[in-house]
Amino acid sequence: MNTSSIAIASSSSKITDEELSDKKLPGDLAMWFFILAELTVFAIFFIGFAVSEQLNTDIFAQGKAQLHQTSGLINTLALITSSFFVALALSAMHKTQSKKAVYLILIAKVFASIYISVKIWEYLSLFEQGITIETNSFFTLYFLITAFHLMHVLLGMVILSFIAHSAWHDKYNNNDLSGFEAGASYWHMVDLLWIILFPLIYVI
């Protein structure tokens, strides 16, 4: 091997090292295992719902017709927008603008509150019609899955509050944002789950 080929090999290995060092998993590994576990549980719910619908097509068609599709749409837009503000907050943290990140998280929480309010309104309006978790198999799955998801939204809001509090007190530095990234990733997972849940329950 001559000198020039050694130099080329050396520079290409440098590029590879740089590329490898750039490829970093956002947040903690433990949080990603938790996210995978949550996704697996919801996968079982999604498949269970689809199979039950095929076995009880009339009941599910009637049940879906009794749902308020616009509230499902508002909730989807609210969660997507909330996730958007969390992504912007992470961008702000990368620019060491921690106070701006906190304000963006507060806006994200306002949109999450819209989601929670609409979901509660939806439940109450169904209860007023005499519809409960025991009405039929559609509403059993509807209440179980959406309430389980709602619990994740509430937990996500607690996590967002925690990372906002830490960011406000400058507990993160630009070299280590893993705690902030882990919280943001959890919130995006909640959004990702609703992206699948929304068409499954309200659209198709």
Added chain:
Amino acid sequence: MQKNKSTNHVITSWLWLIVLTIASIFLTSFIDNRIIYVTSALIIVVIKGQQIVDVFMELNKAPRFWRLLLLSYIVLIPLIIAIIYLV
């Protein structure tokens, strides 16, 4: 410069997600064929999921294994749902 590019990417992705969500609602109003609207709605889920995984979760900057793991979820689950509904 790179950070601004990343912020612009987040904004573009958010707009896409909003447009696709509204489009998925209109599918049921304008398409009568169940096979077409179920398939279209689930394809929209895959596109939206990819945006969330790659842009919001920033897994496009993560090791390939983790990105592919999450992307396989948002492809496989809609695919299984489509098989259950359409076969």
